[in-house]
Amino acid sequence: xxxxxxxxVLLLLMAIGAAAYFGGGTTFGSFNAExxxxxxxxxxxxxxxxxxVNAGTACLSAxxxxxxxxxxxxxxVLALTNVAPGVYGGVAQVTVQNTGSIDASKLYFWAPQVNAxxxxxxxxxxxxxxLTVTPLEGTVTSGDALVVSFxxxxxxxxxxxxxxxxxxSISVTSLAANFSYPIGTSVSDTSSxxxxxNTDCYDAKTTTPGTALATKGTDLNFNPVTGNPFCGxxxxxxxxxxxxxxxxxxxxxxxxxxASGMCSAPISVNLSSALTTGGPITSLPVTALNGNVASGDSxxxxxxxxxxxxxxxxxxxxxxxxxxxxxxxxxxAYPTTSTVTDSxxxxxxxxxxxxxxxxxxxxxxxxxxxIQLFPLTGNGTIxxxxxxxxxxFNTGTFSRIFQIGVYLPAPAGINQNGLQGLQSTFGITWHxxx
Amino acid sequence: xxxxxxxSKTYLKVLIVVGLLAVVGGGAGTFASFNAQTTNPGNTFQTxxxxxxxxxxxxSACYSSAGSGNVNxxxxxxxxxxxxxxxxxxxxxxPAHLTLANVGSINATALKFWAPLxxxxxxxxxxxxxxxxxxxxxxxxxxxxVGTGNPCNALEIQIQExxxxxxxxxxTSCVFPASTTQTCSDQGTYSELSAxxxxxxxxxxxxxxxxxxxRWFEIAIHYPGSSSSDNEFQSEQTFFDLTWHxxx
Numbered sequence: 001x002x003x004x005x006x007x008x009v010l011l012l013l014m015a016i017g018a019a020a021y022f023g024g025g026t027t028f029g030s031f032n033a034e035x036x037x038x039x040x041x042x043x044x045x046x047x048x049x050x051x052x053v054n055a056g057t058a059c060l061s062a063x064x065x066x067x068x069x070x071x072x073x074x075x076x077v078l079a080l081t082n083v084a085p086g087v088y089g090g091v092a093q094v095t096v097q098n099t100g101s102i103d104a105s106k107l108y109f110w111a112p113q114v115n116a117x118x119x120x121x122x123x124x125x126x127x128x129x130x131l132t133v134t135p136l137e138g139t140v141t142s143g144d145a146l147v148v149s150f151x152x153x154x155x156x157x158x159x160x161x162x163x164x165x166x167x168x169s170i171s172v173t174s175l176a177a178n179f180s181y182p183i184g185t186s187v188s189d190t191s192s193x194x195x196x197x198n199t200d201c202y203d204a205k206t207t208t209p210g211t212a213l214a215t216k217g218t219d220l221n222f223n224p225v226t227g228n229p230f231c232g233x234x235x236x237x238x239x240x241x242x243x244x245x246x247x248x249x250x251x252x253x254x255x256x257x258x259a260s261g262m263c264s265a266p267i268s269v270n271l272s273s274a275l276t277t278g279g280p281i282t283s284l285p286v287t288a289l290n291g292n293v294a295s296g297d298s299x300x301x302x303x304x305x306x307x308x309x310x311x312x313x314x315x316x317x318x319x320x321x322x323x324x325x326x327x328x329x330x331x332x333a334y335p336t337t338s339t340v341t342d343s344x345x346x347x348x349x350x351x352x353x354x355x356x357x358x359x360x361x362x363x364x365x366x367x368x369x370x371i372q373l374f375p376l377t378g379n380g381t382i383x384x385x386x387x388x389x390x391x392x393f394n395t396g397t398f399s400r401i402f403q404i405g406v407y408l409p410a411p412a413g414i415n416q417n418g419l420q421g422l423q424s425t426f427g428i429t430w431h432x433x434x
Numbered sequence: 435x436x437x438x439x440x441x442s443k444t445y446l447k448v449l450i451v452v453g454l455l456a457v458v459g460g461g462a463g464t465f466a467s468f469n470a471q472t473t474n475p476g477n478t479f480q481t482x483x484x485x486x487x488x489x490x491x492x493x494s495a496c497y498s499s500a501g502s503g504n505v506n507x508x509x510x511x512x513x514x515x516x517x518x519x520x521x522x523x524x525x526x527x528x529p530a531h532l533t534l535a536n537v538g539s540i541n542a543t544a545l546k547f548w549a550p551l552x553x554x555x556x557x558x559x560x561x562x563x564x565x566x567x568x569x570x571x572x573x574x575x576x577x578x579x580v581g582t583g584n585p586c587n588a589l590e591i592q593i594q595e596x597x598x599x600x601x602x603x604x605x606t607s608c609v610f611p612a613s614t615t616q617t618c619s620d621q622g623t624y625s626e627l628s629a630x631x632x633x634x635x636x637x638x639x640x641x642x643x644x645x646x647x648x649r650w651f652e653i654a655i656h657y658p659g660s661s662s663s664d665n666e667f668q669s670e671q672t673f674f675d676l677t678w679h680x681x682x
Contacts, residue, residue: 047468061470070471077474082482084540084682089479102468112473137475210482210539211645215499220483222503234479406479417504420483420538427475434468 046100049390049432053077054093065117065184067151072117072186077404077428082210085419086346086410088268089234091290093241096390096430097399104390104432107400108370109238109249111362112200112427114138114192118148118185119168122177128157131170133187137427138200139165144191146170153179159189165202165425192366199362201231201426217421230422232359235350235407237263238371238428239292241318242400245376246292249402250365251356252349260315261380264349265291265405271301271338272321275330282313284323286340289316291405293323297344306332309343318403351409358406358426370431373400390432404428482645483538486680491531507550513653513676518572522659529654531601534643534678542643542680547593547610549630550675559584565627565674572669583666586674589657590624595639596650609639609651624656627674636679643680 050058053075064071080090098104120132131146140146140163148155157172170187192198203225205217217223237251239262246261248254253263272285284299293299293316298309310325323340365371374382375389375397391398410416486498488510496510513530520527536542551562559566565586593609594617596602608618611625631637643649653676 045468047470049470049472051472051474053474059472059474061472064472069469070473072473072475074472074474076476076478078477078479080478081480082539083480084482084484086682094474096472100468100470104470112475115473115475206480210480214539214645215483215485215537216539217481217483220485220499220504222499230479230481408479408481415503417484419481420504421481423478423480425476425478427473427477429471429473431471432469 045102045392047098047102047104047432047434048100049104049430050095050097050099051430052095052097058095058097060099064186065182066149066186068149070149070186072112072115073184078406080406083408085408085416086351087408088266088290088341089405089407091265091403091405094402094404094428094430095399096402097393098390098432099393101392102434103388103392104434105387106431106433107373107389108431108433109373109402110370110429110431111193111366112137112188112429113366114140114144114189114198114200115427116170116187118181118183118187121183122148122179122181122185124177124180126177127174128172128177129174131157131172131187133168133170136163136165136167136170137425138189138192138202139163139198140167140170140189141191141198144189144198146172147188147190148181148185149188150179150181150185153181155179155181156190166204193362195363196227196232196359199228199231199359199426200366201228201358201362201424203228203230203422203424206421206423215421217423220421223418223420223422225422228359228424230408230419230424231362231426232357233354233408233416233419234358234424235353235356235409236358236361237265237356237403237405237407239263239265239318239403240373240376240400241403242376242397246317246379247376247382248380249371249373250361251405252353254356257380259380260294261376261378262292262294262315262317263405264345264353265318265403266345266350266407267291267293267340267342269340271334271336271340274336275301275332275334275338277330277333280327280329282325282327284310284325284340286321286323289318289320289323291342291345292317293320293342294344297342299323299325300341300343301330301334301338302341303332303334303338306334308332308334312342346410350407351411353409354411358424362426482540484536484540484542484680484682485538486542486643486678487533487535487537488678489533489535495533495535497537507677514655516655518570518671520657522657522664526654526656529652532651532653532678533599533648534651535648536643536645536680539645540682541645542682544681545639545641545643545649546636546679546681547631547639548633548636548677548679550633550677552673552675554673559586563628564630564632565589565672567670567672569669570671575669579665579668581666581668581670583670584628585667585670585672586628587626588667589627589655589672591627591630591674592618592624592654592656594618594652594654596652599648599650601650601652604652610637612637618654624654624658627672630674630676633677 052058059074116133161171209216248263314324490511549564554566
């Protein structure tokens with residue numbers, strides 16, 4: 001091959017090389033195309049809840065100090081004083097709301113375990129022999145497991161001495177902290193809520209009188225708190241009133257479920273307008289009911305020494321402003337200050353009741369016996385196959401409303417002096433799952 | 435193009451993926467990925483108290499709560515300790531002034547009284563009585579006269595309520611013997627001690643006793659006397675108790 005021919009071959013090879021370089025395809029195709037999807041992102045939703053007592057400030061699950069979407073320190077539902085047996089106790093409304101963006105498939109409530117929050121921080125690596133806590137809700141027994149939780153951190157300590165309800169320190173078997181748990185960290189006794197002696201509900205003698213200068217619990221020698229007798233006598237009920245439907249979830253009327261969805265919830269209201277003696281009436285105008293009236297119940301109107309019993313002829317639920325009664329003429333011009341009570345609820349339904357107590361709520365419906373709150377479909381009816389029990393914020397049923405009340409029964413023929421001057425303290429937990 | 439074959443490695447990969455999916459996505463409700471929780475702790479429910487205090491004249495108050503189970507059966511002062519020099523013709527003993535107060539925080543809707551049944555050693559009476567007596571030897575007497583009459587059927591009692599702690603204005607009724615329209619004085623009658631209400635026939639004094647409130651009672655003993663039968667009550671010591679009770 002001549003030099004000239006060699007140069008030609010080399011030039012051809014260079015041209016092929018250049019074509020191969022700029023073409024880039026593995027097959028050396030002449031035509032090709034390509035796209036790229038950049039910036040893809042996955043954003044998780046939120047599942048948070050709020051819990052509002054009456055018209056108070058909503059308490060957020062995400063607002064709790066433990067930073068784990070568990071807020072152990074929302075407002076108390078009830079703070080009742082100077083209660084007497086057989087007399088209307090009190091009721092409060094709790095609104096539970098899904099404030100997140102994801103539906104909750106499950107909504108529960110239950111009795112919390114004996115609990116508190118740390119009132120003294122723990123230091124990672126340091127030996128812990130006592131937990132300094134906010135006043136302990138319930139009684140700790142030696143040997144109980146105490147779970148300390150903050151964010152994703154958790155550690156279990158073992159109590160090595162008993163601690164009474166209200167105590168602010170729990171002695172534990174020495175153990176090095178596995179994290180620096182700050183003040184506000186939640187503390188739960190996972191061994192609790194098994195008997196009347198170790199429930200979240202605990203009794204103490206009152207240290208302030210029910211009225212100024214009157215005798216208080218610590219003045220008395222006949223009101224021992226051993227075994228939490230007041231927790232064991234006081235009755236509790238939880239009735240849902242979402243969307244005008246009613247369902248008794250806890251208390252007298254829940255097992256079996258009352259056909260109308262009403263708990264045996266006592267009332268104590270006033271007339272909203274005066275009665276006259278001029279002729280028969282078929283309805284009692286009352287301030288918004290703070291309980292329920294069942295058809296057939298005896299409704300007692302009292303003003304001073306004047307009293308009259310009417311017969312309810314229809315059900316009336318929480319919030320109703322009239323009670324339908326069998327026609328009767330008032331025997332007195334009852335003024336608006338007259339009190340209106342349902343004696344049937346008190347004397348027939350509740351006074352003999354020894355089942356629906358706070359103690360039994362704590363032992364039967366703790367973290368093991370959670371009460372699942374299926375959506376309501378009517379009075380006394382639920383949909384227990386629903387896939388959503390609390391819709392995400394601003395859609396469907398994202399709020400549910402509950403009436404929570406307590407009552408101290410007055411069983412016939414039983415001296416209850418032992419319950420004078422006592423205070424029961426207890427809690428309620430609300431929980432949603434994705 | 436050759437058909438791909440599922441090797442055992444491929445099967446294992448599939449099983450791992452399925453397992454991961456089951457852990458992450460399955461078990462909803464039991465192992466929910468997201469959850470939220472609030473607790474309302476510190477709900478409190480306090481009972482009030484119902485305690486009765488009992489003061490005789492200017493003595494110290496006696497409290498029901500000082501006794502067992504809020505019943506103070508023995509610790510309160512006596513209404514009277516009438517000297518043995520009392521005899522027919524002398525003045526009646528000075529009436530006792532009783533102040534009852536509800537020092538609890540709950541209103542009492544009922545105020546009741548009665549005389550407990552007494553068994554007095556040496557009493558000629560058979561069985562416990564609301565009033566009882568026994569024979570005794572008066573101081574300085576070596577040969578007492580032993581009366582044979584029942585003083586519980588002779589001595590009389592009257593209970594008048596007052597509207598004020600100074601016992602100046604009686605109410606318009608008489609507690610015992612009961613009258614709703616006349617004071618005891620206007621009514622002008624007493625009742626024998628033996629007619630005091632028993633534990634099974636308790637007398638309810640209307641209007642109860644409000645929390646923090648007081649009521650005032652004057653209790654008077656009277657011996658009407660009878661020239662023909664006075665001797666039968668010589669050397670006799672008479673006993674009666676009064677119990678005061680409030681109910682919520």
